[in-house]
Amino acid sequence: MEWAPILITLKLAAITTLILLVLGTPLAWWLSQSQHRFKVIIESVVALPLVLPPTVLGFYLLIALSPQGFIGEFWSLFSDSTLTFSFSGLVIGSVIYSMPFVVQPLQASFETVGRPLQQAAWSLGASRLDTFRHIVLPLSSRGFLVAITLGFAHTVGEFGVVLMIGGNIPEVTQVLSIVIYDHVEVLEYQQAHAYAAGLLTFSFLVLLITYSLNKKFRVRL
């Protein structure tokens, strides 16, 4: 068994989750507070990966990330490498693909905190940022836990998008799900088993830990 696909997968999931937390938190916060009429449009765009076949998403990403595509062209201003069939391209694809799994739980937990508690904090002299930091964030810890778990696990499990934009380059873009597919294709069930069982165990453990922690850190309301 080779370790490279496992490491690439974990690295991809970790970086993707981190980026999604940085981008997704303000986005989810805006969605939870705004009454803007464009809000539904943004919400729909964020949710698109939930319904689109990964191949469709991957196909458009492939076009956008190619040196002639709008993301790829922008990228070429800063870098000589291309985005398609690279790890960076994979990260961009994963961020878009896993976006709803991070944004939606965060949005829901921000909405649960609600305006009344924020108003109470304001009336005691806390600015919006201060209120977010000391009231909203701690009361949304559960939402963050769910967002991190889902975002990470979903990235680990992605297949279609990776195949479309990352190809299958060993030690660069070859992730676990693709290695398993390769082995099955050539009827190497034994090797496929090793990776598949590992992934299954890992996923189960992550969820188990998350749910038990979740009980312990139940938001007090």
Added chain:
Amino acid sequence: MKMLQIFYQAHFNQFKLQVDCSIPSQGISVLFGESGSGKSSLLNLIAGLDGSDSGEQHKLHVEKARFSLNNTVYDDTTQEINLKPWQRKIAYVFQDNRLFPHMTVLQNIQFGYNRRNSTLDQQALIKQFKINDLLQHYPQQLSGGQKQRVSMVRALLSNPDLLIMDEPLAALDYNSRQQLLPYIESIHQQLTIPVLYVSHDIKEVLRLADYIVLMQNGKNIAQGELAELCVSQPLLTRAEGPSFILQGDVSALLVDEGLLQMQCEGHELLIAAPPAKSDDKQPVKIGDSLRVLLYAKDVSLCLSPADNSSILNVVPVRIEEIKQQASGKQLLLCALGQQRLLATISQRSCNTLQLEVGKQLYAQFKATAMIK
């Protein structure tokens, strides 16, 4: 007396809010009116909370506003000033307490204290509101009454220039309410800031109000001291008809008879004592000043003091004004020393007794009265 000016003109769909009033810069001013009269909207404008809990959708559209507190302009549409809620030194006690669920009681009460750089004596307030034993508890471990006490300490410790209390007792049961009232009264005696208190419960008003602003359909329709307003505004006790207030000092407690004696304008009045609390502590003691609310319909008039009557209170009064009521009855304003008393009597009695302004006669009423 120094007054605080409040001027707001705003609308949301069909609802118009038009308030131009002033409240004393000290003591409890009660904002009184039915639900939908605009009390909460006004409070939210004053606190900068923008009209609604549900976000910008129900935001009141402010046309004109002018409100300053301690030489700081909070709202002024002509200067385009509209301070954010955290920039206003206004503390808010909400009906639903709104304690922060992830913080202990101590952390809750220090939230505003730290942010406002308050130098108030924390220990004194903790003691006064009897929350010493609760400091390490979380809000969900407290009873409704305890939560509201914590919420008051939290608001007071932030050292506000104005305290807003939006029906702080409305969500509580009768017993908790009775237990909480003395705490609010105690704030009232110590604070040198104005308190704006929203209520639609006449009992609370009677007990707490120094000053009243009456609201109806988004407008302030009357304001003044409680005793004056009772006479001129039957709105306060709509169901029972016109009412009035007598003030005096407790001169004796007749515990066995369930009565107390009150010295009022040189006369001894007998009033039904409020029920004693379970801890055997009398709710009132000799020397306390007392306000009692009486209804004009419970007062009768006669030319000579009746001797053999079941009615306990007979006092000499002089008729000041006779008003024809819509019901065909006559409402008589009578002077009892410096205070005023009302009586509703029929047109027929009015004719029989040949009542006219300036006439001296006797007013009698039973011991039943609502007590502060």
